[in-house]
Amino acid sequence: MITPRPAFMQQLNQAWHTQNSLLCVGLDPDIQMMPTHLQALPIEQAIFEFCKTIIDATAPYACSFKPQIAYFAAHSAEHVLQDLIAYSHTHHPHIPVILDAKRGDIGSTATQYAIEAFDRYQADAVTVNPYMGFDSVEPYLSYSNKGVIVLCRTSNAGGSDLQFLNVSVDDHTRPLYQHVAHLVADKWNTNGQCALVVGATFPNEVKLVRDLVGDMPLLIPGIGAQGGDLNATLKAGLTENGTGVMINSSRGIIYASKGEDFAQAATVAAQGLVQAMNALR
Amino acid sequence: MITPRPAFMQQLNQAWHTQNSLLCVGLDPDIQMMPTHLQALPIEQAIFEFCKTIIDATAPYACSFKPQIAYFAAHSAEHVLQDLIAYSHTHHPHIPVILDAKRGDIGSTATQYAIEAFDRYQADAVTVNPYMGFDSVEPYLSYSNKGVIVLCRTSNAGGSDLQFLNVSVDDHTRPLYQHVAHLVADKWNTNGQCALVVGATFPNEVKLVRDLVGDMPLLIPGIGAQGGDLNATLKAGLTENGTGVMINSSRGIIYASKGEDFAQAATVAAQGLVQAMNALR
Numbered sequence: 001m002i003t004p005r006p007a008f009m010q011q012l013n014q015a016w017h018t019q020n021s022l023l024c025v026g027l028d029p030d031i032q033m034m035p036t037h038l039q040a041l042p043i044e045q046a047i048f049e050f051c052k053t054i055i056d057a058t059a060p061y062a063c064s065f066k067p068q069i070a071y072f073a074a075h076s077a078e079h080v081l082q083d084l085i086a087y088s089h090t091h092h093p094h095i096p097v098i099l100d101a102k103r104g105d106i107g108s109t110a111t112q113y114a115i116e117a118f119d120r121y122q123a124d125a126v127t128v129n130p131y132m133g134f135d136s137v138e139p140y141l142s143y144s145n146k147g148v149i150v151l152c153r154t155s156n157a158g159g160s161d162l163q164f165l166n167v168s169v170d171d172h173t174r175p176l177y178q179h180v181a182h183l184v185a186d187k188w189n190t191n192g193q194c195a196l197v198v199g200a201t202f203p204n205e206v207k208l209v210r211d212l213v214g215d216m217p218l219l220i221p222g223i224g225a226q227g228g229d230l231n232a233t234l235k236a237g238l239t240e241n242g243t244g245v246m247i248n249s250s251r252g253i254i255y256a257s258k259g260e261d262f263a264q265a266a267t268v269a270a271q272g273l274v275q276a277m278n279a280l281r
Numbered sequence: 282m283i284t285p286r287p288a289f290m291q292q293l294n295q296a297w298h299t300q301n302s303l304l305c306v307g308l309d310p311d312i313q314m315m316p317t318h319l320q321a322l323p324i325e326q327a328i329f330e331f332c333k334t335i336i337d338a339t340a341p342y343a344c345s346f347k348p349q350i351a352y353f354a355a356h357s358a359e360h361v362l363q364d365l366i367a368y369s370h371t372h373h374p375h376i377p378v379i380l381d382a383k384r385g386d387i388g389s390t391a392t393q394y395a396i397e398a399f400d401r402y403q404a405d406a407v408t409v410n411p412y413m414g415f416d417s418v419e420p421y422l423s424y425s426n427k428g429v430i431v432l433c434r435t436s437n438a439g440g441s442d443l444q445f446l447n448v449s450v451d452d453h454t455r456p457l458y459q460h461v462a463h464l465v466a467d468k469w470n471t472n473g474q475c476a477l478v479v480g481a482t483f484p485n486e487v488k489l490v491r492d493l494v495g496d497m498p499l500l501i502p503g504i505g506a507q508g509g510d511l512n513a514t515l516k517a518g519l520t521e522n523g524t525g526v527m528i529n530s531s532r533g534i535i536y537a538s539k540g541e542d543f544a545q546a547a548t549v550a551a552q553g554l555v556q557a558m559n560a561l562r
Contacts, residue, residue, distance in 0.1 A: 028390070070386060070393035076401060078359055102386050104410050105351060106437040109309070112351035120357060129385050131412040131432060133439020151412060156387040158414020161464065162457065167446040176443065176457070183442065 005089065008124045008147030009193060011096040012217060015063040016243040018094065021274045022234075022281075024219065025058045026100070026250030027051050027067040027084075031075075033255045035262045047072065048080045050262075052087055054254050057263040059092045061270040064246050066098040066219075085121050096124040098219070098246075102151060104129030110139040118143045125149055127197060127219070130180050134188055144191050147217075150184050152209060153177035155199025155222030178208060185213040195219055198237070200228025200247070207236035215239045221248040223273075234280050242281045249273055286370065289405045289428030290474060292377040293498060296344040297524040299375065302555045303515075303562075305500065306339045307381070307531030308332050308348040308365075312356075314536045316543045328353065329361045331543075333368055335535050338544040340373045342551040345527050347379040347500075366402050377405040379500070379527075383432060385410030391420040399424045406430055408478060408500070411461050415469055425472050428498075431465050433490060434458040436480025436503030459489060466494040476500055479518070481509025481528070488517035496520045502529040504554075515561050523562045530554055 005011070016022065029047045031039060038046045055065060065088055072081040085097050099121055103113040117126040117140070125147025128137055140148045153163055163177040172179075177198075184194050198209050200222035209218065218237050222228040230247070237245040253273070257265030286292070297303065310328045312320060319327045336346060346369055353362040366378050380402055384394040398407040398421070406428025409418055421429045434444055444458040453460075458479075465475050479490050481503035490499065499518050503509040511528070518526040534554070538546030 030389075030393075068386075068390055068393075070384075070390045070397065073359075074393040074396040074401065076359065076363075078354075078357065082357075102410075103351075103383070104385065104412075105349075105383050106435065108311075109349055109351045112311075112349075112355040115355040116351065120355065129383075129410050129412050131385075131410050131443055132435050132437060133442030133444075135437050135439035137439075151385075154387065154413050156413060156416050158416035158418075161414030162412055162461070163414075165448040165450060165457070165460070167448055167457070169446060176446070176448070179446070180443070 005093070005124060007145035007193070008096055011094070011124060012064065012147070013243070015095055019061070019063050020278065021061050021063045022243065022245050022247050022277050023062050023270060023274050024064040024066050024098070024246035024248040025054065025062045025253055025270065026221070026248050027054065027065060027254065028250045029071045033251070033258070035258050035260060037260055043075050044077050044080050047075065047077050048083060051084050053263045054266050055084070055088050055092065057266045058253060058270040059095060061267070061274045062095055064096045064098055066100050066248060068100040082121055085123060089122065096147070098125040098127065098147065098149065099123035100127050102127050102129050104132050104136050106132065107135045107139055110136050114139045114143060118146050125195070127151065130183070137188055141191055141193065144193060146193065147195055148193055149195040149197060149219050150180065150188070152180050152184070152196040153198045153202060153205050155201040155228065159199060177205070178212060181209045181212045185216055189216070197221065200233040203229055203232035203236045206233055210237055215244055217244055217246065219246045219248060223247055223249055230276060231280050234277060238281065247277060286374070286405060288426035288474070289377055292375070292405060293345065293428070293527070294524070296376055300342070300344050301559065302342050302344045303524065303526050303528050303558050304343050304551060304555050305345040305347050305379070305527035305529040306335070306343045306534055306551065307502070307529045308335065308346060308535065309531045310352050314539070316539050316541060318541055324356050325358050325361050328356065328358050329364060332365050334544045335547050336365070336369050336373065338547045339534060339551040340376060342548070342555045343376055345377045345379055347381050347529060349381040363402055366404060370403065377428070379406040379408065379428065379430065380404035381408050383408050383410050385413050385417050387413065388416045388420055391417050395420045395424060399427050406476070408432065411464070418469055422472055422474065425474065427474065428476060429474055430476040430478060430500050431461065431469070433461045433465070433477040434479045434483060434486050436482040436509065440480060458486070459493060462490045462493045466497055470497070478502065481514040484510055484513035484517045487514055491518055496525055498525055498527065500527045500529060504528055504530055511557060512561050515558060519562065528558060
């Protein structure tokens with residue numbers, strides 16, 4: 001019989017402390033970027049071997065893993081994603097797995113997506129898109145032990161197209177992403193299972209979100225390849241006990257080397273990033 | 282050798298005229314709602330049989346089909362979705378197939394989702410979410426013969442949470458969904474391949490969007506189960522030549538009967554809706 005996994009928030013809090021790490025390792029298995037010797041394998045095998053090796057190589061330094069479903073779906077490799085999450089749960093049971101899917105749809109369809117994320121893939125948390133409003137997020141919330149991580153301020157160039165527009169609600173005029181932070185913190189987070197995605201490319205915005213949401217966890221992409229400032233980001237995002245953030249790094253770790261030493265290179269990159277972060281906490 | 286399919290916009294224009302229909306048949310195969318005799322089959326077979334039968338039963342009355350990927354993904358049935366789209370292309374080549382996936386992610390990930398929609402599933406168009414901005418939509422646009430249908434105003438209750446907030450950009454203060462309509466029509470639609478999702482529950486908003494976007498096609502859910510007014514919606518959304526809209530119906534057609542006569546019932550429901558629409562054009 002399989003023991004049910006603890007609630008995502010409990011896992012995350014525990015991982016922050018026992019792993020002494022704020023690092024989320026993003027698994028974006030792009031076949032073009034993989035070590036040459038893996039590219040020679042059938043693609044599904046290459047994706048599995050690559051991700052499994054990265055998981056094992058970085059597990060001592062990670063507070064979470066975040067596989068990006070698009071990289072699997074593009075190659076009909078959903079079963080590989082399923083196998084990898086099961087592998088991680090078995091071999092690194094204390095590390096929560098976030099399915100990065102950014103789903104967003106009406107209630108009846110969102111229910112199907114929640115089944116996909118939580119029943120099929122057995123993810124501990126999922127990323128979702130807020131554009132369609134509360135009833136598009138609600139079906140995920142009924143899985144009360146799972147994490148629901150809502151897009152707030154994203155680190156890409158186009159992130160400003162909508163998220164940075166000022167909206168006036170009640171007595172507040174503020175950018176849309178801040179209104180989303182407020183909605184999630186004060187209205188949608190009825191079970192204490194929500195978190196937010198806030199890009200590191202805008203540390204002062206991380207700070208504004210932190211001030212709006214109390215101790216809610218923030219998933220922060222944009223360090224490394226996208227150029228976010230680690231020190232400023234941590235200063236802006238950390239909670240009083242020195243946690244509260246998952247700093248995501250994907251390419252900087254998983255593609256640290258394209259050679260046969262990619263696992264060691266990933267270990268070194270993950271360890272280095274954790275040391276750099278811990279020196280700044 | 283396989284002949285490449287015509288561009289989505291060309292297919293759609295042709296289907297509107299030769300089929301004399303504005304009806305988009307939504308394929309949301311919920312096993313609980315299917316006829317009892319199909320529920321007895323293995324789930325993947327049930328989904329295939331159900332959707333294939335609905336496709337054949339409604340093809341004479343449809344200007345497009347719209348499978349919702351979540352219903353397949355929840356049951357590890359991606360290959361069934363692939364087979365169904367291939368079946369539709371083979372047996373009803375003149376009817377475009379829209380993959381309802383509402384994807385939204387940064388450029389490198391969006392590229393993978395575009396591969397999923399267009400290379401893997403061979404969909405003629407895909408629905409996408411605008412929250413992450415232009416660079417999250419751009420990778421789909423590089424498939425210049427494919428349709429890119431952007432969420433604008435959705436018909437669910439929570440649709441107002443973000444979409445109805447007023448934003449001020451340049452000299453305009455208007456709800457976010459209208460700004461999205463403006464962005465897509467005036468900036469993002471560089472190849473003439475974009476369309477918008479606008480819910481029928483708000484006919485006056487359909488009209489406001491129509492006035493902003495010229496002849497751009499609108500995909501309009503919310504007729505039937507969600508209570509939208511057909512006459513008001515058509516009046517608001519039709520272009521001068523009496524087309525310009527795809528009125529989506531899912532449950533009202535595909536679950537018209539739970540008995541062994543579900544195919545005939547779907548035909549009757551589709552034919553009835555097309556007749557009702559054509560009487561109002």
